[in-house]
Amino acid sequence: MFVRIAVFDPLPVYRHGIMTILREAGLSGDAPDDVFAWMDGDHPRLVVLSLLGGDDWERLGRLCRTYDDVLVVALLPDDAVTTHVRALAAGAVAAVPRDVQPSAVRAAVEAVIAGRTLLPIDVLRGLTTPGAVTPPEAVPPSPRELGWLRELSTGATVADVADRAGYSERMMFRLLRELYTRMRAGNRTEALLLARERGWL
Structure with a gap:
């Protein structure tokens, strides 16, 4: 092959x-x-x-x-x-x-x-094996991802962020969902709070 x-x-x-x-x-x-x-x-x-x-x-x-x-x-x-x-x-x-x-x-x-x-x-x-591996620490967002979070924190919609980043809205939702998972956040609000607490924003 x-x-x-x-x-x-x-x-x-x-x-x-x-x-x-x-x-x-x-x-x-x-x-x-x-x-x-x-x-x-x-x-x-x-x-x-x-x-x-x-x-x-x-x-x-x-x-x-x-x-x-x-x-x-x-x-x-x-x-x-x-x-x-x-x-x-x-x-x-x-x-x-x-x-x-x-x-x-x-x-x-x-x-x-x-x-x-x-x-x-x-x-x-x-x-x-459940629990065999300790979950890794939250991964800091990349500079581009931080830009997305900054936009969201100032009231931009996902559609706005997607448009500026050159993605479809659907793809942006997927990228943000993956980002929230890596940050160990359940949703956008948790991700923004975590980012502020850790000094990423």
């Missing part, structure tokens, strides 16, 4: 390294500057995506919400069970720390292409 592969990381040398690992396994990949512009066509798509900050986590969520058939292998900033679980809950189908050996990255990508995933046992337990 032919699968288009993209590698997305802010460091060119790291992208080059991942692409070299894939080539050695007989796979080819692209290193697009804009992963969303790359996501066209009918072939199955796999994205190897580094998660280093709030914008990266937002990118993961948006990718998986917008393209329900995309396969994402997340490259994590650490090997904590909570970080693995968070990436998988956001839509990734596999996750490995960024500092693993090349063979582990290759194995994760090859497994996903074959329709499987490789998970550490502790991560599997964290996914399947």
Whole structure:
């Protein structure tokens, strides 16, 4: 089966390294500057995506919400069970720390292409055992998301925010809902109160 592969990381040398690992396994990949512009066509798509900050986590969520058939292998900033679980809950189908050996990255990508995933046992337990993983702390919004919250706090409607951001109103509702979830807020009011309490606004 032919699968288009993209590698997305802010460091060119790291992208080059991942692409070299894939080539050695007989796979080819692209290193697009804009992963969303790359996501066209009918072939199955796999994205190897580094998660280093709030914008990266937002990118993961948006990718998986917008393209329900995309396969994402997340490259994590650490090997904590909570970080693995968070990436998988956001839509990734596999996750490995960024500092693993090349063979582990290759194995994760090859497994996903074959329709499987490789998970550490502790991560599997964290996914399947209620209360096994302490919920992560509220994630600070990205600068763009803070802009949305500021607009909402001054009385703008979701339609207003969507129009200025270039999204449909429906998509903006989805993005805001995902933001509230990451902030550990149940709704817009709770999110705005939390943002003020934490000094984000």
